[in-house]
Amino acid sequence: MISLPASFSFFKSNHQDIVRALLAGVLIAVLSACSSPPVSVKTPPAPSAIIANAPPPSLPLSRETPPTPREFRATWVSTVANIDWPSRRDLSSDKQKAEIITILDNAVQMKLNAIVLQVRPAADAIYPSSIEPWSEFLTGEQGRPPSPYYDPLQFWIEQAHERGLELHAWFNPYRARTAQAKTVAAKNHISKTAPDAVKQYGDQLWMDPAEPIAMQQTLSVISDVVRRYDVDGVHIDDYFYPYPIKAANGSEVEFPDDKAWIRYLQSGGNLMRADWRRANVNHLVEAIYTTVHQEKSWVKFGISPFGIGRPDRLPAGIAGFSQYDKLYADVELWMAKGWFDYLAPQLYWPINQTPQAFKVLHDYWIAQNVQRRQIWPGLYTSRIDHSDKSWPAEEILNQVDAVRERGGNGHIHFSVISLNQNRKDIRKRLMAEKYTSQALIPAMPWLNSSNITAPQLQLSDDRKTLQVALADVANTKLLAIWKRTDQQWLFSVQPATKLSIDTSADPQAGAIRQITVMAISRSGQESQQASVQFP
Structure with missing residues (x-):
């Protein structure tokens, strides 16, 4: 009000799985500030779309991303x-x-x-x-x-x-x-x-x-x-x-x-x-x-x-x-x-x-x-x-x-x-x-249910950045980004006007092994995923 x-x-x-067949145990809430670095989340959360499951650090992570936090x-x-x-x-x-x-x-x-x-x-x-x-x-x-x-x-x-x-x-x-x-x-x-x-x-x-x-x-x-x-x-x-x-x-x-x-x-x-x-x-x-x-x-x-x-x-x-x-x-x-x-x-x-x-x-x-x-x-x-x-x-x-x-x-x-x-x-x-990590605003498919084209990814020559190309610039509002290390998934969001993603190691989680990017439409719809694997 x-x-x-x-x-x-x-x-x-008075008035998402991180390991779809591996684990469902340690809960993490995923939601991080739009311009801040991705942050892993370890607090016990509530049962909703903003929740993801994290395997123990000793197990390799699935390459399939968790559900998008909303x-x-x-x-x-x-x-x-x-x-x-x-x-x-x-x-x-x-x-x-x-x-x-x-x-x-x-x-x-x-x-x-x-x-x-x-x-x-x-x-x-x-x-x-x-x-x-x-x-x-x-x-x-x-x-x-x-x-x-x-x-x-x-x-x-x-x-x-x-x-x-x-x-x-x-x-x-x-x-x-x-x-x-x-x-x-x-x-x-x-x-x-x-x-x-x-x-x-x-x-x-x-x-x-x-x-x-x-x-x-x-x-x-x-x-x-x-x-x-x-x-x-x-x-x-x-x-x-x-x-x-x-x-x-x-x-x-x-x-x-x-x-x-x-x-x-x-x-x-x-x-x-x-x-x-x-x-x-x-x-x-x-x-x-x-x-x-x-x-x-x-x-x-x-x-x-x-x-x-x-x-x-x-x-x-x-x-x-x-x-x-x-x-x-x-x-x-x-x-x-x-x-x-x-x-x-x-x-x-x-x-x-x-x-x-x-x-x-x-x-x-x-x-x-x-x-x-x-x-x-x-x-x-x-x-x-x-x-x-x-x-x-x-x-x-x-x-x-x-x-x-x-x-x-x-x-x-x-x-x-x-x-x-x-x-x-x-x-x-x-x-x-x-609010231990970022989240996307929940989608409103009744406003616009049409599909949004997935982004294209190109690794820079020095391998320090990932460049993003958008097919549907006018209807793309945000980029939703998953980064996988040996130990955990990291989620972040950035405006679609920022078409460069840092590939350097996370200070706490270590080297990045995979980056997956989705374009997010004005009504919150997700595109298909585009991914790059790192050795």
Whole structure:
């Protein structure tokens, strides 16, 4: 997630073989940073595709590679209220860039493989747009570009891809102004250009989901970004209709959409008001899914809803805030229709908090996944802090294990600040205990199931490097590399723009006896293998 409304704290507190016929004994988890050296892994892992079996060093290794390790490991980067980046509204362009490099380098060091970057916090933009103004969280004044001028989103994408990381553009679909806003709205902000579509709700401005111009604005913004930028994904959060606020007497304040509601009734509409609101949100979600894939079929569409589903479907013992009734988010319908490529339900509660038990809720969302899309839960890593109510680092470590134990293949941390600050050693412990080698992001064959051509390999004259030639350059995103020594297999990933592989001995594992390379498509599909043997 995701920027949190003031009222949200209440809901959270209650909210491959290596030897196919040899061994299956000593487990190793295989996952390593995109630009870091391959690392052998020896920690006991969970039973999923990210696991491989390693024979004892005394036995010769099979020339057949292990299964490719897969796990989505991402972090949200919030721009709203300067939660993560930029850290302040008055930073120079160079300092903004330096912070970007730090975040990305830390992600590589941690062996993450994706960044979910908030590019539209409140009907504004952290990139040059002809549709919406520059965000005040970027420059201190809405509508003011960075100085010296640069395109932050383009810089994020280039630097992420250079490091083999995916960049998912995160949009808030309806929020138009936050309580943290300090400057007046720019003249091209939707509150100025289409004031009737924007409603005051508490200390925020909100685009009315029932107003066609509001929906079209969001679709235009997303389409524009997907068309102009090489993003790997589009991501929306849980802010559909706003989280309800309360009046002085304790009653909930109704969202002020009377005008659109009356217009709907007069047009012959016969839905109940709650169903009508859900239909408005459903229409947007389906339209985003369609629009994104019409622009670029390989771009992933992800949604990160609140972590508790429909009240009438919840497992026994689960209770809490109903996004179905209050945010008008019918996530179960979206799952049934397959209107997303991955779902990141915000499971922001401890494993042992019974009314919102992490494992129970994770199982619930898995059970709803009839279209077999990816389920990558959001983890509330920022709950590790210096307060009396801080979580121990073990809570997040255990949640990573819990997801893997259920066959899960990914998760997202909210948010990157907790990782950058290494609160209670969480970053170091994730690196040492959970993210001990690299992994590819799980494939999404429904986006593009066509085969990708295997790379061609040529050993250099000095035998120090292996040169890679690609037949399908446009559709090749990464190279997945296995190196075999006398003792173990080593896995690594590098961007497809880097077409040279070092053949020198590994400092710890010894001389390289075999290198096997696969091209990885934009949708995560693997090519046939290309291998070179060494004496």
